Amino acid sequence: MKIICVCGFGVGSSLILKMKVAEVLKEEGFDVKVEAQDVTSASGTDAKLIFASKEIANQIKKVKCPIIEIHNFLNKQEIREKGVPVVRKLLAEL
Amino acid sequence: MLNQFLTENVIKVQQHVNSWQEAIQLGGALLLKTEAIEENYIQAMIDAVHKHGPYIAIAPGIAIAHAAPGKFVNDDAISLVTLKEAVAIGHDTNDPIHLFFVVAAKSNEGHLTFLQELVTILSDDKSLGILKTGNKEAVLALFQ
Numbered sequence: 001m002k003i004i005c006v007c008g009f010g011v012g013s014s015l016i017l018k019m020k021v022a023e024v025l026k027e028e029g030f031d032v033k034v035e036a037q038d039v040t041s042a043s044g045t046d047a048k049l050i051f052a053s054k055e056i057a058n059q060i061k062k063v064k065c066p067i068i069e070i071h072n073f074l075n076k077q078e079i080r081e082k083g084v085p086v087v088r089k090l091l092a093e094l
Numbered sequence: 095m096l097n098q099f100l101t102e103n104v105i106k107v108q109q110h111v112n113s114w115q116e117a118i119q120l121g122g123a124l125l126l127k128t129e130a131i132e133e134n135y136i137q138a139m140i141d142a143v144h145k146h147g148p149y150i151a152i153a154p155g156i157a158i159a160h161a162a163p164g165k166f167v168n169d170d171a172i173s174l175v176t177l178k179e180a181v182a183i184g185h186d187t188n189d190p191i192h193l194f195f196v197v198a199a200k201s202n203e204g205h206l207t208f209l210q211e212l213v214t215i216l217s218d219d220k221s222l223g224i225l226k227t228g229n230k231e232a233v234l235a236l237f238q
Contacts (some may be wrong), residue, residue, distance in 0.1 A: 012209075072152075
């Protein structure tokens with residue numbers, strides 16, 4: 001299952017978010033691939049789930065997969081609380 | 095690895111600025127001096143906030159300013175400006191910003207592995223406290 005973290009250019013903040021999301025999902029025992037991507041290419045993504053800031057989420061609303069908005073990219077608890085139930089549900093549907 | 099990037103000449107601590115734009119300009123100027131970026135990169139970072147919103151504020155008090163990889167970038171680089179008085183960037187939950195990192199990447203391959211080390215430091219409350227209030231010596235010591 002492909003999960004992407006999105007920022008304006010896919011090299012800075014999304015990379016940081018990717019590191020934290022991957023850390024949390026690994027701790028939770030999920031075997032998923034997390035990538036960082038820029039907002040333009042993310043609009044046409046085939047990912048099953050997106051993590052992004054509120055601002056970026058608003059710009060890619062049309063994507064087919066769920067988007068999880070993260071306020072604090074360094075807060076593993078926020079990522080865990082918002083992300084884990086969704087990842088679990090998506091994996092169950094595979 | 096981070097200590098090879100966040101060196102003495104690309105760190106300015108306890109600065110006074112009037113706006114987030116000024117903070118980005120200050121951090122950008124450090125990388126302009128090392129020739130890691132071209133001058134246009136600085137405006138591109140500011141334009142990116144106008145275009146995509148204040149999402150560069152990744153956590154309370156912390157902003158990671160950057161623009162498109164490749165264009166106007168000569169070398170992978172990062173600089174740091176810490177502020178005596180934090181400034182707002184218009185983020186709902188992460189304002190005001192104390193720490194401005196400027197990041198430049200030569201390509202979009204997600205290769206900036208030094209960010210992993212940075213994330214570890216930023217995730218530690220004690221280190222974060224030193225970053226926000228510490229002098230240059232204390233800040234530099236964090237990256238060693």
